[in-house]
Amino acid sequence: MSGLSTERTNVGVVGGGAWGTALAVHCASMGHQVLLWALEPEVVAGINGPARENTLYLPGHKCPEGLSASSSLQEVASSCNLLLIVVPTPFIEKTLAPVAAAFKPDCILVSCTKGILNDTLETPHEILLRVLPRTVHSQLAYLSGPSFASEVVQGLPTVVTIAAQEERVAGRVQALLSTPRFRCYRTTDVIGVELGGALKNVLAIACGISDGLNLGNNARAALITRGLAEITRLAVAKGANPLTMGGLAGMGDLVLTCTGDLSRNRTVGLRLGRGELLGAITASMHGAVAEGVLTSRSAYSLSRRLGVEVPIIEGIWRVIHEGEDALTVVQTVMSRELKPELDMSMLAAMAPSMAFV
Ligand SMILES: NC(=O)c1ccc[n+]([C@@H]2O[C@H](COP(=O)([O-])OP(=O)(O)OC[C@H]3O[C@@H](n4cnc5c(N)ncnc54)[C@H](O)[C@@H]3O)[C@@H](O)[C@H]2O)c1
Structure with a gap:
């Protein structure tokens, strides 16, 4: 018997690059309702249009039912119970600061980006702690591990790890994202994972x-x-x-x-x-x-x-x-x-x- 959860929820994705799109496709394929924010209007139009494709960053892959895109960050931030943050590290603060107060109180926010800022030497975790209100700090998590977007979007077997300071939070993300083709482990070592x-x-x-x-x-x-x-x-x-x-x-x-x-x-x-x-x-x-x-x-x-x-x-x-x-x-x-x-x-x-x- 599978130990995988069948719970489905509203997922928001911030960032319509290759990785944001691949994770959005993964979540929608699981049956989650997914709304993706993209900076580029052509990415939003491509995903919502008849071709249902992000031709700019992930060409050749059709987006499933249940995934739509929006140019309104406010709409994405305020409507989801799980938010995946997938803009490159230098853009995290500028992108999220304007909507820092928009999240539902129990929304879990998962950073999926991999980098360290040049000037402050902050990791995504440290940026988010500075930019987001204290009320969501205990709800922050980090997804990392060997995962090429183009393989995830094809449904090829992928294994990642989810880090959160509270194991309960990591476990919740693990349950919401794991499938037989996308297996998530969990840890509380946020620094190591980042x-x-x-x-x-x-x-x-x-x-x-x-x-x-x-x-x-x-x-x-x-x-x-x-x-x-x-x-x-x-x-x-x-x-x-x-x-x-x-x-x-x-x-x-x-x-x-x-x-x-x-x-x-x-x-x-x-x-x-x-x-x-x-x-x-x-x-x-x-x-x-x-x-x-x-x-x-x-x-x-x-x-x-x-x-x-x-x-x-x-x-x-x-x-x-x-x-x-x-x-x-x-x-x-x-x-x-x-x-x-x-x-x-x-x-x-x-x-x-x-x-x-
Ligand atoms: N591509 C992968 O296979 C992969 C896998 C795992 C992790 N990641 C990580 O995910 C993160 C995102 O990478 P990606 O591959 O999706 O990016 P990408 O190179 O495919 O796309 C660039 C992204 O940057 C955004 N962007 C560009 N200028 C911006 C600005 N001024 N403000 C806000 N956003 C802006 C674009 O809208 C787009 O979402 C990176 O940290 C990367 O290391 C990527």
Whole structure:
């Protein structure tokens, strides 16, 4: 017998990019009533029109019955019991601040974006705590994990994790979004889930650059493994559970974005590695966002603020924002002081978690 919930509700989605549309399609396919807000009038018209398609960000996929789009953020925010926030990190505050008081008192708000702001170094969780009223703080949750929009929208098996400070809230989102093709786990480690999702995008660029330079399979495997060590150090310094980084939002998403050619961040890296300039690459993406480009700056700043060594992330920051030659960065990273592989301070950080295993 399935343990899946049959409860259906009103779902709002803020953001009509590829991921917002894919999640809206998933929810409507489950039988939820879904209203999606999109910035672009052509996205709203495309979803509501006879073709029922978001031709701008997710072409080739028909939207099911039960999903409609609106240009009124107020209408979406005030009508739902579950709101998915899927605008890229730099637009969260500007988008949500005008409707901060519009939500129903028991509405659960789930951020599905992956990034860290450049100036304040805030994650989506920290932005939402600042922008939204206290009354909804305990109702905030975060969805992350290995999930390409184009695979979710095809109904291919996908497994993600839902984080919330209150396990009750994570469990409620888990119940409302899980199907036999979209399985949700839950956790209370909000920091770990958010940082895993944001930081892996920088490592996806690193792997893309390495592959673009034809540095080989050994190099890619090393980047994923030592990259995981870096993002774990950074996340733990900010209060995450190190075990989270071995889970879906850490290792899971890292493997997906560092090896999957559907990853925009990996593609940006591949093109950089082949010698294209960043400006030309982003200009050719027609509004689609590779959050890792901005996150590379935030991640490096965060490492300096927290006093954590992140040679790969620092190298990507140097290539992207300082114009340093990628092969010189590889040489620098490979010539660092020799050291033990295991970081014993991670074991100490793990000790409290191990007590519950
Ligand atoms: N695409 C995926 O497969 C995927 C999967 C998981 C998570 N994510 C994350 O989801 C988030 C959204 O990514 P996406 O792929 O849906 O985006 P996208 O690149 O497909 O679309 C860009 C989005 O940014 C919005 N936007 C652009 N300018 C804006 C502005 N000035 N104000 C408000 N919104 C603006 C657009 O309306 C659109 O919703 C990102 O954080 C991404 O990392 C994406």
